[in-house]
Amino acid sequence: MKPKKIYVICTGNICRTPMAKALLEREIMRLGLQGTIEVDSAGVYAVEGAPASRGSQVAMRERGLDISDHRGKQLETRHVQEADMLLVMEERQRQIIFNNWPHALSKTYLLSEMVGEYDDVADPYGLDQAAYDEIAALLESYV
Numbered sequence: 706m707k708p709k710k711i712y713v714i715c716t717g718n719i720c721r722t723p724m725a726k727a728l729l730e731r732e733i734m735r736l737g738l739q740g741t742i743e744v745d746s747a748g749v750y751a752v753e754g755a756p757a758s759r760g761s762q763v764a765m766r767e768r769g770l771d772i773s774d775h776r777g778k779q780l781e782t783r784h785v786q787e788a789d790m791l792l793v794m795e796e797r798q799r800q801i802i803f804n805n806w807p808h809a810l811s812k813t814y815l816l817s818e819m820v821g822e823y824d825d826v827a828d829p830y831g832l833d834q835a836a837y838d839e840i841a842a843l844l845e846s847y848v
Contacts, residue, residue, distance in 0.1 A: 708743045710787050713816070714802070715794040718748030718777040720830050722794070723757035724841050725816065727770040728848040747780035749801045754778075760829060760837030768841065785809045792816045794826040816847050 711729065715722040726746040733742050756762075757775040765772045785791065785806045791813040793799045803810045817824045826843060829836040 706741075708741050709789045711742060711744050711790045711792060712780070712784055712788045713744065713746045713792045713794075714749060714780055714798050715746075715826075716748055716750050716798065716828060717755075717830065718746055718751040718779075719755050719775075720758045720761050720828060720837070721826055721840060721844065722746035722748065723772045723775040724761050724765055725792070725794075725844050725848065726775075727765050727772050728768075728845055731770060732848050745784070746775075747778050747784055749780050749798050751779040752777040758830065758837070760832070760834050761841075763834060764837045764841035767838070768845070782806065788812065790814065792819070794828070796825060816844070820847055 713722045713725040713729065723746060726744050729744045733739055733744070755777040757772045762772055789812065791802060791809060793813060793815055796815065799813050799815065802813050815823060816826060826840060829840045
């Protein structure tokens with residue numbers, strides 16, 4: 706049976722989504738669901754080929770996760786088509802997906818909606834380590 710595919714989507718694909726992807730993969734392993742769910746990430750305005758931000762790497766390292774091999778990538782039609790679910794960090798990203806791939810709206814959700822909330826996950830880009838740690842803790846609570 707083909708694994709379900711989840712894409713986590715943000716703007717640049719160097720801060721929030723590398724963290725969310727790593728946290729989701731850890732949870733999939735913890736639940737023994739490896740092989741049934743695959744997680745990937747992309748950005749609606751990605752910093753193509755860029756590593757995860759330093760703040761994101763530090764926040765994940767503090768949680769025992771290594772995202773140093775992450776490289777940013779642009780969300781493309783093929784990603785949208787192969788995804789069973791698109792999890793966005795902000796409503797603005799859902800709008801961008803809708804504008805480009807209206808058929809994908811039915812499988813596009815805010816990450817916070819998975820826990821019954823309706824909140825954007827703020828972008829820590831350019832902020833201090835405390836902001837990255839706060840966002841990492843929020844992502845961890847959602848996952």
